[in-house]
Amino acid sequence: MALDPNLVGRTEGPWEQSWTADDALRYAVAVGAGQDDPVAELALSTENTTGVEQRALPTLGIVLAQFGGPQEIRLGDFDRALLVHAEQSLVLRRPLPVAGRMTLRRKVVDVFDKGKGALVVVETEGSDVDGPLLTTRSSVFIRGEGGFGGPRGASAGWSVPRGEPDEVLRFRTAVNQALLYRLTGDRNPLHSDPAFAARGGFDRPILHGLCTYGITCRLLVNAVCGGDPDGVAGMFGRFTRPVWPGEELVVSLWDAGDGNVLFRTANGAGDVVLDRGRFTARR
Incomplete structure (x- = not known):
């Protein structure tokens, strides 16, 4: 087996990660802020609008925790084109600063045998001068x-709620959405290189799962938190189907x-792409 069998408990860190207000702006635009209406989400997309204080989307914390740092846990020797994002969670102890x-520390907490593949669960903890800030947990298949x-691992309890949804939110991704999103630091060629995507069984590059996740979070911030991202305490979702840039969410x-x-979250045809979602607003 090419996957390292001794992964559980393996750690990396600590290492430092810093970010600027420009990084927060770039991330917000990469997940569609202002795309439908350029004056609708100015707290996310600008830093110098009269009477508007800049805010950071909480899912920027996932990018900061999981990409761009010097540390990476080596999972083994296998074709990276066969790795897909399976689940993602984020817990915020307090609002993410702009x-x-x-300081970040990372640990492999579980490896599950799913028969046709392996599920690897990695947790990253982030703290700043004020103490614990966030925890991300990413599962890859x-x-x-x-x-x-x-x-095999236990299945998390979740069932589709009865009745019609209380609200339905829509956003059409741009055909270059993946090219925008990769500028946040996630340079996986599965989302830009046709040859690499073909090795993974796709006829063209797909949208980053974390871009779909970030777009979903932005829409929920607007619907649930009145547009204030500081009101988000946590979010979880399971990726179930690829999204093509240009598709509606x-x-x-x-x-x-x-x-x-x-x-x-489903595509325009009704196929679920992000399932078992939980979004928690700060009380």
Whole structure:
């Protein structure tokens, strides 16, 4: 098996990651802020608008924690084109600053045998001068690396809420959305290189799962938090289907009470692309 069998418990760090107000602006535009209406989300997309204080989207924290740093846990020797993002969570202890510096530590917390592939779960903790700031947990599925006899892992409890969604949000991605998003630091060639995408079984580059995740978060911030990203405490979603740049995203949400929202993101044809969604507003 090419996947390293001794991954669980492996750690990297600490290392430092800093970001600027320009990084926050770039990320917001990369996940569609201002794309439908250039004056609708100025707190995310500008830093010098009269009477508007800049804010950072919380999902920028995932990019800061998982990309661009000097540390990377080596999972083994396998074709990276066979690795896809499976699940992503984010927990914020307090609002993400527009600019700052944090110390990061990363750990492999689980490796599951899913038969046709392996699921590797990596957790990253970030702290700044004021203490713990965020935790991200990213699961990746590596096709062809299963069958090693490890635990399968329990399925998280989630079911589609009864009744029609309380609200439906729509956003059409741009045909160059992946090219914009890669400027945030996620340079996986699966989203830009046709030859690399073909090795993964795709006829053209697909949109980053984290771009779909970030777009969904932005739409939920507007719908649930009144446009204030500082109101977000956490988010979880499972990636179930690739998104092609240019496709419409449709987010259905159900209010579960106490600041909790369940959601699913589908493409324009109704195929779910981000499932089992949970979004938590700060109380």
